Amino acid sequence: MNDREKLDYANWIPVKLLMVSGTVGGILAVLFGLSFLIAGGAVLIVLRVLLAAAAVLFLGLFGYMAHARRLLSYEGGGVQGRILDNVLAYLHWNGEGLLLDIGCGSGAMAVKAAKKYPNARVTGMDYWGAAWDYARSQCEANARLEGVSDRTAFQKGDASKLEFPDAYFDAAVSNFVFHEVRSQPDKLALIREALRVVKPGGAFSFGDVFFSRTHYPDLEALIRELSGDVAELHFVDTRQNDFVPGFLKTPLVAGQMGLIYGLK
Ligand SMILES: C[S@@+](CC[C@H](N)C(=O)[O-])C[C@H]1O[C@@H](n2cnc3c(N)ncnc32)[C@H](O)[C@@H]1O
Numbered sequence: 001m002n003d004r005e006k007l008d009y010a011n012w013i014p015v016k017l018l019m020v021s022g023t024v025g026g027i028l029a030v031l032f033g034l035s036f037l038i039a040g041g042a043v044l045i046v047l048r049v050l051l052a053a054a055a056v057l058f059l060g061l062f063g064y065m066a067h068a069r070r071l072l073s074y075e076g077g078g079v080q081g082r083i084l085d086n087v088l089a090y091l092h093w094n095g096e097g098l099l100l101d102i103g104c105g106s107g108a109m110a111v112k113a114a115k116k117y118p119n120a121r122v123t124g125m126d127y128w129g130a131a132w133d134y135a136r137s138q139c140e141a142n143a144r145l146e147g148v149s150d151r152t153a154f155q156k157g158d159a160s161k162l163e164f165p166d167a168y169f170d171a172a173v174s175n176f177v178f179h180e181v182r183s184q185p186d187k188l189a190l191i192r193e194a195l196r197v198v199k200p201g202g203a204f205s206f207g208d209v210f211f212s213r214t215h216y217p218d219l220e221a222l223i224r225e226l227s228g229d230v231a232e233l234h235f236v237d238t239r240q241n242d243f244v245p246g247f248l249k250t251p252l253v254a255g256q257m258g259l260i261y262g263l264k
Contacts, residue, residue, distance in 0.1 A: 007145050009108040010133045012080060012176065013069040013253075018062060025058030068253050071245060074108075082243040083207065083254065084109040087175050088116060090236065090261040093203035095120050097170030102159050102194055103177025105132065107139030107152070113173065114148035122148075123169075125157045131180075160184030160193060167199045175207040179215040187215060188222050191260070195229060198264045204230075207238065210258030212251070219258075226260065233262035 032051040035044065071077035087109065093099070095117030101110040104124030114122045124139055139154040157163050159174075160183040172194055184190040191206065198204055210216050219235075227233045238257040239249060249255040 005141050005145060007074075007142055008106065008138055009074050009080070009142065010106045010138070011069050011073050013065050013072060014131070014133050016133075018065055018069065021058050021062040021065060025055055025060075025062050028055035028058060064252065068248055071248055072253070077245070079244055079248060079254070081108070081112075083238075083257070084112055084175055086238065086241070086243065087173055087205050087207045087259065088113060090234075090259055091171060091173055091203050091205040092261070092263065093117070093171040097121070098123065098168065100125065100164070100169045100172045100197060102162070102172060102174035103127070103180070104139060104154065105134045105177075107142045107154060109173060109175055110139065110152055110154070111143050111146045111148055114143070114152050115146060120151065122152045124152065124154045125159070125162070126154070127158055127181075128156060158183055160190055162193055162197050164197045166196055167202075168197050169202060170199055171203040172198050173205050176209070178206070178208045179212060188225055191222075191226060192229065195226075195264055200264055201231065202264045203262075204264065205259065205261040207257060207259045209256040210235070210260070211237075211239065211256035223260070230262055230264045233260065235260055 028051055032048060032055055035048050035051060038044070072080045074081055096119050099113055099117070099120050099122045101113065101122065101124040104110045104126050107124050110122045110124035114120060126134065128135055136154050136156060140149065143149040143152040159177060159181050174194060178187055178190050181190055194206065195204065210219055216222060223233065223235050236259040238259045239255060244254050
């Protein structure tokens with residue numbers, strides 16, 4: 001292990017989002033200022049109003065996201081970790097056997113699970129695309145630093161076509177992933193794929209933005225359909241919690257959270 005290696009669970013709000021919104025907002029504000037150096041009529045006034053509005057929008061987004069990032073972070077408010085703890089709290093599993101974390105990101109929940117269940121072997125899978133600050137090597141380093149590398153494994157894959165046989169895992173978890181999976185817009189099919197690899201009677205707990213109409217246009221129908229596939233299924237409105245500050249309960253961050261859990 002590299003002596004300088006340190007834990008890095010990253011953040012759901014990527015640095016590049018802050019850089020883009022801050023830079024664009026800054027440029028718009030400068031252009032607004034420069035517009036006073038030239039003389040003009042009604043068109044210039046309209047242009048100034050548009051520049052000012054756009055600058056306020058981008059700088060406002062930057063300010064909101066920068067504070068949200070601090071609240072979510074493991075070194076700051078710790079909200080990200082508490083959301084993952086909550087997903088695991090609804091996993092009604094004895095910890096014996098194999099657990100899959102679908103879209104494991106930085107390995108945060110896979111590592112938490114390995115620490116919570118000392119007899120479990122945990123597999124984290126992810127697409128690790130360019131959109132996120134996550135990587136397989138980062139998951140492996142985090143697992144090593146947390147002392148669970150002998151019971152964790154990480155592999156690249158696509159959540160819409162999991163490379164595991166039917167009923168391979170004793171339990172499965174996932175958080176804030178299904179809505180991100182571009183390769184499968186049908187979220188019912190995607191969740192069925194997640195459940196395919198769980199043993200009959202196995203436990204599952206899946207958090208996502210279930211209250212987003214864009215990704216889940218008919219949540220009731222989804223729950224009804226899934227309930228017919230498994231032995232037990234429950235839905236929790238995780239927007240109603242006190243571990244996420246109100247500031248984060250907007251559609252931009254954690255304002256559309258829900259959780260599906262049960263036994264297959
Ligand atoms: C918001 S992050 C959540 C990461 C992690 N579950 C957590 O809660 O910290 C979304 C994750 O979904 C992953 N993802 C997106 N599309 C995927 C796909 N088709 N298959 C597997 N993972 C995917 C991304 O790479 C990213 O790690």
